[in-house]
Amino acid sequence: MLDWEQLLSLKRLGDTTKRLRKEQDDTRLGFEVDYDRIIFSSAFRSLQDKTQVIPLSKTDFVHTRLTHSLEVSVVGRSLGRQAGKAIIQKYPHLEKTLGYQFSDFGAIVAAAALAHDIGNPPFGHSGEKAIGAFFERGKGQRFKPEISDWAYQDLVKFEGNANGFKLLTETKHGSFGGLRLSYATLGAFTKYPRASFPLETSKHVSRKKYGVFKAEKPLFDEVADELGLQYVKNTSYFRHPLAYLVEAADDICYTIIDFEDGINLGLIPEEYALEYLSKLINTRIDKDKYYKLSTTKNRVSYLRSLAIGRLIEDAVEAFIQNEEKIRCGELDKPLIELSPYKAQIEDIIQISIKNIYQSQEVLEKETVGFRVISEILEHFSQAIENSKNDKANHFDKVIIKAFLKDFEFENLDTESWLIELSSRIASLSDSKALEIYKTLSGQNL
Numbered sequence: 001m002l003d004w005e006q007l008l009s010l011k012r013l014g015d016t017t018k019r020l021r022k023e024q025d026d027t028r029l030g031f032e033v034d035y036d037r038i039i040f041s042s043a044f045r046s047l048q049d050k051t052q053v054i055p056l057s058k059t060d061f062v063h064t065r066l067t068h069s070l071e072v073s074v075v076g077r078s079l080g081r082q083a084g085k086a087i088i089q090k091y092p093h094l095e096k097t098l099g100y101q102f103s104d105f106g107a108i109v110a111a112a113a114l115a116h117d118i119g120n121p122p123f124g125h126s127g128e129k130a131i132g133a134f135f136e137r138g139k140g141q142r143f144k145p146e147i148s149d150w151a152y153q154d155l156v157k158f159e160g161n162a163n164g165f166k167l168l169t170e171t172k173h174g175s176f177g178g179l180r181l182s183y184a185t186l187g188a189f190t191k192y193p194r195a196s197f198p199l200e201t202s203k204h205v206s207r208k209k210y211g212v213f214k215a216e217k218p219l220f221d222e223v224a225d226e227l228g229l230q231y232v233k234n235t236s237y238f239r240h241p242l243a244y245l246v247e248a249a250d251d252i253c254y255t256i257i258d259f260e261d262g263i264n265l266g267l268i269p270e271e272y273a274l275e276y277l278s279k280l281i282n283t284r285i286d287k288d289k290y291y292k293l294s295t296t297k298n299r300v301s302y303l304r305s306l307a308i309g310r311l312i313e314d315a316v317e318a319f320i321q322n323e324e325k326i327r328c329g330e331l332d333k334p335l336i337e338l339s340p341y342k343a344q345i346e347d348i349i350q351i352s353i354k355n356i357y358q359s360q361e362v363l364e365k366e367t368v369g370f371r372v373i374s375e376i377l378e379h380f381s382q383a384i385e386n387s388k389n390d391k392a393n394h395f396d397k398v399i400i401k402a403f404l405k406d407f408e409f410e411n412l413d414t415e416s417w418l419i420e421l422s423s424r425i426a427s428l429s430d431s432k433a434l435e436i437y438k439t440l441s442g443q444n445l
Contacts, residue, residue: 001324001327001328002227002229002230002240002241002327002329003113003228004091004325004327005094005098006183006226006227007114007185007187007227007228007241007242008021008094008100008104008108008227009025009182009183009226009227009238010030010031010182010183010184011178011182011183011226012030012177012180012181012182013176013178013180013219013222014176014177014180019182020099020182021098021100021104021270022070022098022099022100023099024289027052027204027296029104029107030331031104031107031108031111031182031185032107032111033108033265034108034111034179034182034185034288035105035107035111036072036115037179037180038111038114038115038118038179038181039114041118042067042426043118043119043167044069044114045066045193046427046428046429047064047065047066047117047118048064048065048066048067048329048429049064049430049431049432050064050065050066050117050120050122050124050370050430051064051065051122051123051126051365051369051430053122057444058184063257063258063261065117065120065330065421066411068117068254068257069113069114069115069116069117069118069245070114071257072103072113072114072116072249072250072253073110073111073113073114073249074110074245075113075249075252075253075298075308076106076109076110076112076113076114076166076245076246076249077106077107077110077113078106078107078312079109079245079248079312079315079316079319080105080107080108080110080242080245080312081102081103081105081106082104082312082316082320083105083245083316083320084101084103084104084106084440086316086320087102087105087320087323088100088101088102090323093190097325100105100393103159107253108182108184108185108190108242109242109245109249110160111181111185111188112186112242112243112246113246113249113250114186115168115189115366116164116189116246117160117164117166118164118167118168118204118251119160119161119162119165119166119167119423119426120163120230120306120426121158121160121161121162121163121340121426121428122369122372122373122375122426122429122430122432123366123368123369123370123372123373123426123430123433124366124369125367125368126205126366126369126370126373127369127370127373127426128158128159128160128238129157129370130144130249130369130370130372130373130374130377131158131373131377131422131426132155132156132157132158132372133156133370133374134377134378134419135152135155135156136156138271138374138378139378139381139382140155140377140378140381140418142330143155143381143414143415143418146414146415147414147415147418148214149182149197150195150196150197150214150265150417151214151415151418151419152196152415153196153197153199153212154196154213154419155418155419155422156351157196158422158426159196159209160426161190161192161209161210161211161214162190162196162210162211162212162216163213163222163422163423163426164189164286165190165211165212165213165216165220166188166190166213166215166216166423167190167423168186169181169186169219169305169426170215170216175420176203178225183189183223183226183227184227184242187221187224187227187229187240187242187243188240188242188243188245189243189246190211190212190220190239190240190243190248191206191209191211191243191246191247192206192207192208192209192210192238193206193210193211193212193224193229193237193238193239193240193243194200194210194211194212194236195212195213195214195217195236195237196210196213196214199373200233200235200236202236202398203304203332204332205239205247205331205332205333205334206236206239206243206329206332207232207235207236213419214260214415214419215416221253223248224237228360229238230329232329237293238327238328238329239329240328241269241319241323241327242328244319244326244331244335245294245319245335246318247334247335248315248334248335248336251334251336252308252311252312252315252336253308253333255336255348255349255352256277256304256307256308256311256348257304257350258352258356259276259277259304260273260300260304260351262351262355262356263296263300263308264296264297264300265356266350266389267355267359268299268300268355269347270296272351273299273300273303274299276344276347276348276351277303277304277306277307277348277374278303279341279343279344280307280310280311280341280344281303281306281307281309281310283308284306284309284310285303289302290302290303294369298341300333310341311336311339311341311393312394312409314335314338314339314340314341315335315336315339318335318339319340322338334341334438347395351394353362363440368434369430369433371424371437372433372434372437373433374430375434375437375440375441376425376436376437376440377420377421377422377425379399379440380399380403380404380421381421382396383395383397383400383404384398384400384404384407384409384417384421387400387409388409388410388417399440402434402439407420407421407424409421
C-alpha cells in the first residue's frame with residue numbers, strides 16, 4: 001500500500017538534501033512554487049492558442065486549452081482541499097508530526113491540473129493522430145529500421161501526456177531539470193505511469209495509455225521510487241492517488257463546460273441545459289433566480305456552476321470511500337464513473353459528441369489540422385535527415401535556418417531527434433502551425 005508521507009514528497013530533481021514540510025515557508029509553499037513555475041512557462045502560454053473544442057474558432061464563447069486548464073486547476077484545487085481535509089482527519093500524524101495541511105493537497109492537485117494539457121499538440125487529438133499516422137502509415141515509416149521498437153512505439157502512438165512529462169522535466173538550453181517541480185506534483189500529473197513499450201492491453205484506468213517516453217523513463221523511475229509507487233507486472237507503476245483527482249477535475253470540466261460551450265454556440269438547444277443539468281442539481285436550483293436571468297449565457301452559467309459543485313462533492317466522496325483501495329492500486333476506473341449521476345453524465349457526453357465533437361466545423365478543422373501537422377513533419381524531418389547525411393538541398397537549408405535554427409539535432413541519433421522534433425511540433429500553437437504550413441506551401445506569398 002502506498003504511503004502518504006512518501007506521496008507528498010517535496011523533493012525536486014537535483015536535490016541533495018531532504019525537503020521537510022514542517023520546515024517550509026508557508027508564505028510560499030513548495031507545491032505553490034510548482035504552480036507559479038508552470039503558469040510562467042512558455043509551454044503553458046502556448047495553450048492560449050490551442051484547440052479545446054472548436055479548432056481555430058474566433059468566437060469569445062469557446063474555451064482554449066489555456067482557459068480549460070485554468071478551470072480544471074480551480075476545480076482540482078477544490079477537490080484536493082476537500083479530500084485533503086478528510087485525509088488529514090483520517091491520518092492526523094501527517095499534520096501533527098510532519099506538518100502537512102489540507103491545503104497542500106489542493107496545491108498539488110491544482111499545479112498538476114494546470115499542467116495536464118501542456119504536452120498536447122495543436123488541433124487537439126487530431127494533432128496526436130497526425131504525428132502517429134506519419135510514422136505508422138506515412139513517409140515516416142522509413143525511419144523504422146533505424147530506431148528501437150520502443151522509440152517507434154512512442155512515435156506511432158504519440159501521446160500528449162508523455163510529451164507533457166518531457167516538457168516539464170527536460171534539461172534544455174542550460175535549464176537543468178526543466179521546471180524542477182516537486183515529485184509529488186509530477187506524480188499527480190502522470191495519469192498513465194507507464195511507458196509505451198512493452199505493449200500492454202488493459203482496461204485499468206491508469207494503463208489504458210502511456211505517460212512517459214523512452215528517454216524520460218529513467219527520470220520517472222526516480223520519481224516513482226521517491227514517491228514509493230509500486231511496480232505492476234514489469235510494465236506500469238501504481239498511479240499516484242492524487243492523479244485520480246486531477247483526472248476527475250478534467251472530466252468534470254470537459255463534461256459540463258464543453259456542454260455549456262455547445263449551448264452558447266447554438267449547437268445544442270438551450271432547453272437541453274435545464275433538462276439534463278437539472279437532473280444533477282434539481283434540489284439546488286433556485287427557480288426564482290433562474291427565471292430572472294435574462295440571457296442564455298447567464299442561465300446556462302448558473303446551471304453549470306451548480307453542476308460542477310455537485311460533481312466535485314461526488315468525486316471527493318468517491319475518493320475518500322476508495323482511498324485505501326486507491327493506495328493499493330486496485331481502483332480501475334475514474335472517479336466520475338463512481339458518481340451516482342453516472343447515467344446522466346453519459347447522456348450529457350453523448351449529446352456533446354453528436355452536436356459538438358462531430359459537428360461540421362469541428363470535423364473540417366480537424367481535417368485541416370491533420371494535414372498541417374503531417375506536412376510540417378514531412379518537410380522538417382526530410383530537411384534534418386538530408387542535413388545529417390550531407391545531402392541537404394537549398395530548400396532543406398532554408399527550412400533549418402527559418403524554423404530549426406535553435407534545434408540542436410547534429411549530435412543526436414535518429415530516434416532522439418525524431419522524438420525531439422515531434423515534441424517541438426507538438427509545442428506549436430494552432431496559429432503558428434498553420435502559419436508554418438502556409439509558408440512551406442507557398443500560400444503566404
